[in-house]
Amino acid sequence: MVLIMVDIVLVKANNQKKIFQALSHVLSGIEPPLWLILNAAYLRDKGYSVAVVDAEAENLDFIETVSRVAGYKPKLISVVVCGTNPSASTVNMPGAGQFLELFKKTEPQIPTAICGLHPSALPERTAREEKVDFVIVGEGYYTHAELLEAVKAGVSREEYRKIKGLCYKIDDQVILTERQENVKDLGTLPMPAWDLLPMAKYRAHNWHCFSHIGERRPYAVLYTSLGCPFHCDFCCINSIFGGPGIRYRPTDKVIEEIDYLVKNHDVKNIKVLDELFAMNWPHVEAICDQLILRNYDLNIWVYGRIDTVKDYMLAKMKKAGINWIAYGMEAGSAKVRAGVTKGRFDNDMIKSVVDMTHNAGIEVVSNFIFGLPDDDLSTMQETLTLAKELNCAYANFYCAMAYPGSKLYDEAVQKKWPLPSTWLGYAQFSEDTFPLPTKYLSSGQVLRFRDDAFDDYYSDPRYLARMEKLFGPLAVEHIKEMGAIRLRRKYYNS
Numbered sequence: 001m002v003l004i005m006v007d008i009v010l011v012k013a014n015n016q017k018k019i020f021q022a023l024s025h026v027l028s029g030i031e032p033p034l035w036l037i038l039n040a041a042y043l044r045d046k047g048y049s050v051a052v053v054d055a056e057a058e059n060l061d062f063i064e065t066v067s068r069v070a071g072y073k074p075k076l077i078s079v080v081v082c083g084t085n086p087s088a089s090t091v092n093m094p095g096a097g098q099f100l101e102l103f104k105k106t107e108p109q110i111p112t113a114i115c116g117l118h119p120s121a122l123p124e125r126t127a128r129e130e131k132v133d134f135v136i137v138g139e140g141y142y143t144h145a146e147l148l149e150a151v152k153a154g155v156s157r158e159e160y161r162k163i164k165g166l167c168y169k170i171d172d173q174v175i176l177t178e179r180q181e182n183v184k185d186l187g188t189l190p191m192p193a194w195d196l197l198p199m200a201k202y203r204a205h206n207w208h209c210f211s212h213i214g215e216r217r218p219y220a221v222l223y224t225s226l227g228c229p230f231h232c233d234f235c236c237i238n239s240i241f242g243g244p245g246i247r248y249r250p251t252d253k254v255i256e257e258i259d260y261l262v263k264n265h266d267v268k269n270i271k272v273l274d275e276l277f278a279m280n281w282p283h284v285e286a287i288c289d290q291l292i293l294r295n296y297d298l299n300i301w302v303y304g305r306i307d308t309v310k311d312y313m314l315a316k317m318k319k320a321g322i323n324w325i326a327y328g329m330e331a332g333s334a335k336v337r338a339g340v341t342k343g344r345f346d347n348d349m350i351k352s353v354v355d356m357t358h359n360a361g362i363e364v365v366s367n368f369i370f371g372l373p374d375d376d377l378s379t380m381q382e383t384l385t386l387a388k389e390l391n392c393a394y395a396n397f398y399c400a401m402a403y404p405g406s407k408l409y410d411e412a413v414q415k416k417w418p419l420p421s422t423w424l425g426y427a428q429f430s431e432d433t434f435p436l437p438t439k440y441l442s443s444g445q446v447l448r449f450r451d452d453a454f455d456d457y458y459s460d461p462r463y464l465a466r467m468e469k470l471f472g473p474l475a476v477e478h479i480k481e482m483g484a485i486r487l488r489r490k491y492y493n494s
Contacts, residue, residue: 003071006049008148010036011069011079013062014055015095015424027482028429029205030057033082034221034273035116035140037192042141045190048148052193055099057201066103074110076151077103078136078144081116085237085273089117090403091430093423101131111151115140118423121239121405123167124174134160135167138180138240139226141189179242186226187250191257194220194265204269206478207365207394208301208324210471213478220261221271224254224287228275230305233340234330234369236405237275246276251286255294262296270300278304278325281313288320299323301365306345306353314360325357326365326396331372332382339374340408347386354390363393363470370453371400371446373408375438380446384453391466395457399435399450401426412436418443431488444494451487458483 012033033054040050051072055065069077079096081089100112115136119126123135136143143165150160157170165180183189204219227246228237238244261267278284291298298321306327317325329350331337357364368387370380387395402412402419403426412419418437420426425434435446457463458479468476 003051003068004049005073006051007075007152008043008048008144009051009053009069009072009074009077010040011052011065011077011099012036012054012056012082013065013079013092013095013099014058014060015092015098027206027485029208029216029219030201030203031082031271032057032194032197032199032202032219032221033080034192034223035082036080037194037196038189039078039080039115039140039144040193040196041190043144043148044193046145048145050193050196052196054197054201057198062099062102065099066106069103070107070110076111076113076148078113078115078140079132080140081114081118085275087398087401087403087426087428089236090423091427092116093118097130097423104131113144113147115144117236117240118404121236121403121409124176127167127169127174133168137165137167137176138242139182140165141183143180182226182241182247184247186247187253189253191253191260192222194261199265204271204299206482208269208271208299210393210467210475210478211299211323213471213474216269218265218267219269219271220265220267221273222254222257222261223273224249224277224283225274225280230276231407233407233411234372234400234403236403236409239405246280248280248283251283251290254287255290258291258296258298259294262294262298268297268299270298272300272302275303276305276308277302278313278317279308281310284313285316288316288322291320292316296321301326303327306350309353309357311356311360314357314362318361322362324363324365324393326367327353327357328367329386329390330367330369331375331379332368332384332386333374333379336372336374336379336383340372350386351390354392364390365394365396366390366392367396367398369398369400370450371435371438371441371443373400373436373438375400375446376440377445377449380449380453384456387453387457388460388463391463393467393470397450397454397457398428399433399446400438401428402436408436429487431490433489434491434494442494444492447489448492451489455483 044050111133113134114132120137123137126135146163167176202219204216209216225248227241300322301324304325402409420434424432435443437443
């Protein structure tokens with residue numbers, strides 16, 4: 001069936017079941033693909049006709065996705081390997097790759113591209129290994145537009161060398177052009193193309209809605225800044241931006257978007273995807289002041305950092321509807337944190353900041369990593385002990401992964417440490433999860449400790465008592481159902 005013909009279709013492939021196993025049915029969030037609609041809005045603003053297909057939200061299989069995309073008769077398609085956060089892009093590569101392979105077999109005449117954090121980290125490898133015509137490096141705005149114009153003009157393969165931020169093959173030679181510059185003034189970008197998404201399909205993370213567990217829809221994500229000025233060894237987010245740094249979006253643009261989401265889509269649950277929202281106080285305060293004036297009764301979660309959040313920020317953030325802050329504690333051992341250049345705070349400071357946040361009425365998502373290079377069983381137990389002592393409303397327990405684009409990945413490749421044999425092995429909740437081994441522990445030991453720690457934390461009577469006091473019996477029942485799911489793992493014995 002032919003839909004409205006467009007110049008370009010931006011695609012998010014669906015691989016939820018393999019990434020999340022049984023968690024994908026109810027517990028995991030279904031997040032709007034922000035990078036798709038950021039690029040869609042930019043291209044539409046430049047006069048191109050654009051469509052978006054979010055196969056994950058619509059639960060389309062690969063055949064259905066190919067049919068839907070081909071129905072638009074596009075001049076170009078671009079698969080966005082979604083995710084700005086460290087763990088959210090590489091894990092989507094298997095789904096993106098399978099879709100591209102099937103699409104190329106079915107519609108060989110339509111040029112294909114792939115973009116996102118992972119392709120930006122490994123452009124040449126992606127160009128060699130995936131059935132794709134072009135790899136877009138960086139944020140994608142300018143490169144998408146120039147590539148689309150070149151495709152429509154029918155230029156030769158050699159002519160694509162003039163386009164910045166592009167990687168592609170001529171015969172067996174891989175060409176990587178000069179990196180494209182980032183958008184300097186984020187205020188010049190149009191509002192993301194929310195109208196192109198199936199907004200009723202998106203679902204907030206379960207913990208984000210513990211106070212209203214049956215009302216996880218509608219859900220939206222937005223950015224107020226792009227980039228991060230820090231460079232933790234385990235983090236890969238700066239691959240898409242070309243290095244450390246942060247750019248801020250004007251307050252009026254942020255508020256305009258929130259106004260739109262509330263008034264047009266009845267959005268209450270919002271994630272701010274900025275790596276460090278709770279840092280630049282004038283920026284935060286200006287946004288909070290406008291939200292307080294509107295009194296929308298929002299349920300927002302943001303990221304903060306233990307050594308950047310201040311007590312004077314929290315009361316106004318809470319009043320603006322920020323109910324959750326995610327902090328990266330990473331490890332309970334100072335030595336382990338220092339080993340990955342995240343050692344600017346100690347456990348006393350962690351406890352103080354968590355107490356300060358709780359006192360402001362904001363709940364904490366505590367993020368911990370098991371299996372960093374200096375971890376052994378005793379230091380991982382220190383991490384679990386700290387997590388249970390903090391007793392936050394939600395704790396993310398990750399295994400250390402050497403994500404492409406991180407210093408840890410470069411070190412792992414250089415030193416020939418064992419890495420996952422497939423990109424799905426980087427997915428924290430998949431059957432194929434294969435963590436980085438430490439100096440003292442195997443991958444299997446790290447993985448088993450992580451899964452046992454998760455069970456320990458969420459079955460702890462002290463934790464459950466706090467959850468019932470905060471959120472009531474429905475939330476506790478939901479948490480127990482979550483804890484009853486045991487993930488299948490291939491590599492416990494590795």
